[in-house]
Amino acid sequence: MIHFENVGLRYGMGPEVLRDLTFDIPKGSFQFLTGPSGAGKTTLMRLLFMSLKPTRGLIRMFGRDIAVIPGEELPLLRRRIGIVFQDFRLLDHMTTYENVALPLRVRGKDEASYRSDVIELLKWVGLGERINVLPPVLSGGEKQRVAIARALIDQPEVLLADEPTGNVDPPMARRLLNLFTELNRLGTAVVIATHDLTLMDRVDARRMILTGGRLDIHD
Amino acid sequence: MTERATNQNRSKRRADPKRDRLVSLRPMAPIVPPVNVSGRALMVVIAIMSFLCALTLGAVTMVQEKAEAWQSDVSREITIQIKPDDGLEMETALSEARTIALSFPGTLSADIVDRAATSRLLEPWLGEGFDMDELPVPRLVIVTIDETAPPDFAAIRQKLAEAVPAAVLDDHRAWANRLISMARITVLIGVGILTLMFATTMLTVIFATRGVMAGNRHIVEVLHFVGAETSFIGAEFQKRFLLIGLKGAAAGGSVAALGFLLLAAWQSNSMATALNDQVTALFGRFTLSGAGYFGIVGIVILISAMTAVTTRLTVIRTIREIDRQRADPSLAEIG
Numbered sequence: 033m034i035h036f037e038n039v040g041l042r043y044g045m046g047p048e049v050l051r052d053l054t055f056d057i058p059k060g061s062f063q064f065l066t067g068p069s070g071a072g073k074t075t076l077m078r079l080l081f082m083s084l085k086p087t088r089g090l091i092r093m094f095g096r097d098i099a100v101i102p103g104e105e106l107p108l109l110r111r112r113i114g115i116v117f118q119d120f121r122l123l124d125h126m127t128t129y130e131n132v133a134l135p136l137r138v139r140g141k142d143e144a145s146y147r148s149d150v151i152e153l154l155k156w157v158g159l160g161e162r163i164n165v166l167p168p169v170l171s172g173g174e175k176q177r178v179a180i181a182r183a184l185i186d187q188p189e190v191l192l193a194d195e196p197t198g199n200v201d202p203p204m205a206r207r208l209l210n211l212f213t214e215l216n217r218l219g220t221a222v223v224i225a226t227h228d229l230t231l232m233d234r235v236d237a238r239r240m241i242l243t244g245g246r247l248d249i250h251d
Numbered sequence: 252m253t254e255r256a257t258n259q260n261r262s263k264r265r266a267d268p269k270r271d272r273l274v275s276l277r278p279m280a281p282i283v284p285p286v287n288v289s290g291r292a293l294m295v296v297i298a299i300m301s302f303l304c305a306l307t308l309g310a311v312t313m314v315q316e317k318a319e320a321w322q323s324d325v326s327r328e329i330t331i332q333i334k335p336d337d338g339l340e341m342e343t344a345l346s347e348a349r350t351i352a353l354s355f356p357g358t359l360s361a362d363i364v365d366r367a368a369t370s371r372l373l374e375p376w377l378g379e380g381f382d383m384d385e386l387p388v389p390r391l392v393i394v395t396i397d398e399t400a401p402p403d404f405a406a407i408r409q410k411l412a413e414a415v416p417a418a419v420l421d422d423h424r425a426w427a428n429r430l431i432s433m434a435r436i437t438v439l440i441g442v443g444i445l446t447l448m449f450a451t452t453m454l455t456v457i458f459a460t461r462g463v464m465a466g467n468r469h470i471v472e473v474l475h476f477v478g479a480e481t482s483f484i485g486a487e488f489q490k491r492f493l494l495i496g497l498k499g500a501a502a503g504g505s506v507a508a509l510g511f512l513l514l515a516a517w518q519s520n521s522m523a524t525a526l527n528d529q530v531t532a533l534f535g536r537f538t539l540s541g542a543g544y545f546g547i548v549g550i551v552i553l554i555s556a557m558t559a560v561t562t563r564l565t566v567i568r569t570i571r572e573i574d575r576q577r578a579d580p581s582l583a584e585i586g
Contacts, residue, residue: 083476103571103574104481106574107475107478107480107481108478108480110476110477110478111478115476117476121469121472121473122473123469123470123473124284125280125285126280127277127280129276130279130280133279134282134473134474135477135478137282138474138477138480138483139478143279147276151274163274163276164275164277
């Protein structure tokens with residue numbers, strides 16, 4: 033589904049922050065992306081989300097070479113990917129419900145067709161009582177769950193989550209992990225960038241370890 | 252991707268209307284937030300610039316119409332002047348000159364300026380109650396002509412010279428030429444000022460809109476990343492900013508139009524007062540024609556459209572920047 037081949041990336045004239053990355057993200061797979069701070073996890077997540085282009089190498093997303101995809105087709109391709117940003121990127125003038133419904137709304141869907149799904153998903157992530165609350169009033173953990181719900185609402189083929197448990201307590205982190213594994217059982221490929229070793233120990237999944245810009249994969 | 256079990260569960264739940272009734276939701280918030288502080292500031296900027304633009308347009312329209320009226324008044328009339336002379340029977344000469352003028356095709360009417368009117372004309376110089384018989388005061392016949400088919404002035408002159416040698420025909424051509432030149436220069440200056448004003452307004456509106464849009468960049472980014480197409484994002488922002496532009500421009504334009512209406516009403520209701528006379532002498536009459544008001548409506552539409560178009564272009568530019576950062580990682584934040 034996603035294929036990286038000898039991918040390298042440098043910022044400006046600086047050294048390569050990612051070097052010779054070659055890997056696949058198969059359909060329905062589950063993997064953790066880990067490594068020390070500054071190793072390039074977020075950069076790799078951005079490459080996976082097509083918000084960066086590599087300086088060398090080949091990336092194929094859903095069978096297409098991203099180097100030749102026209103800009104106007106990117107939003108359509110991104111609709112197949114759910115992303116949880118490290119900084120959540122919620123819209124402050126919209127309630128929890130409206131933020132989660134946003135991806136469906138921009139696809140032109142009628143509210144009546146997704147209302148139940150959004151409410152159900154919010155209850156599933158433990159925000160059933162916070163449906164009408166605006167993001168500035170939410171705690172960090174609640175914002176994180178809203179961001180996760182927004183990424184999941186359209187049942188993406190791939191879920192990318194950058195430190196999704198960074199702002200929640202251990203019980204909530206376990207709950208979110210269960211949510212990801214359940215989603216994965218339903219067929220979504222999951223990539224979680226995290227530092228949290230305890231979290232990684234809870235699931236028997238592939239580990240992609242970034243060190244000094246190079247990737248080691250432990251299946 | 253395989254069909255999911257959750258779809259079935261969700262369908263079942265969707266079919267149960269009691270579940271939804273338990274959760275009350277507010278009406279969906281607009282994708283672009285309603286007017287905030289910077290949006291209100293933009294609205295005020297647009298209102299002020301529209302007001303100034305409408306005021307300038309109104310003033311230029313008035314000057315142009317006034318100039319056209321002068322030009323038309325002067326070219327619509329010619330004057331026969333009869334100087335007193337020994338042995339000249341003034342009233343007979345006036346009557347004869349009037350008859351000669353009317354005998355030519357192209358003259359519509361001819362009126363003798365009577366003694367009382369002549370006295371009033373000379374009052375500013377000679378004061379009240381002077382005896383016209385003591386002074387060699389020339390008398391006038393004012394002839395109204397058809398502007399589109401004027402009479403043959405040379406033939407009138409010749410006939411007057413034969414019948415009333417003391418009569419002189421003045422076709423006001425020298426005055427008309429001067430007034431036409433002055434009117435053209437005045438209108439040209441007005442159009443120049445109006446052009447500068449329009450350019451300033453457009454630039455101000457463009458930069459103010461772009462400034463406000465900079466504060467909305469995060470919304471454009473989020474929409475872009477959740478899969479919204481450029482046209483969708485552009486249309487959402489355009490709708491919001493068109494409304495801001497319309498409200499601001501309509502407010503500015505309305506105040507200017509109302510100002511012209513009030514001034515015209517004040518001038519009509521306070522005629523023959525010292526203040527009114529002074530104001531009228533300095534600025535003329537403030538009556539704005541239908542074309543002037545139509546122009547103000549045009550300004551409102553133009554400025555609103557400019558705000559909306561600038562917004563759409565700014566959205567497109569922002570998305571291009573995001574994509575440029577994608578293509579050139581050195582422009583993006585290091586992660």
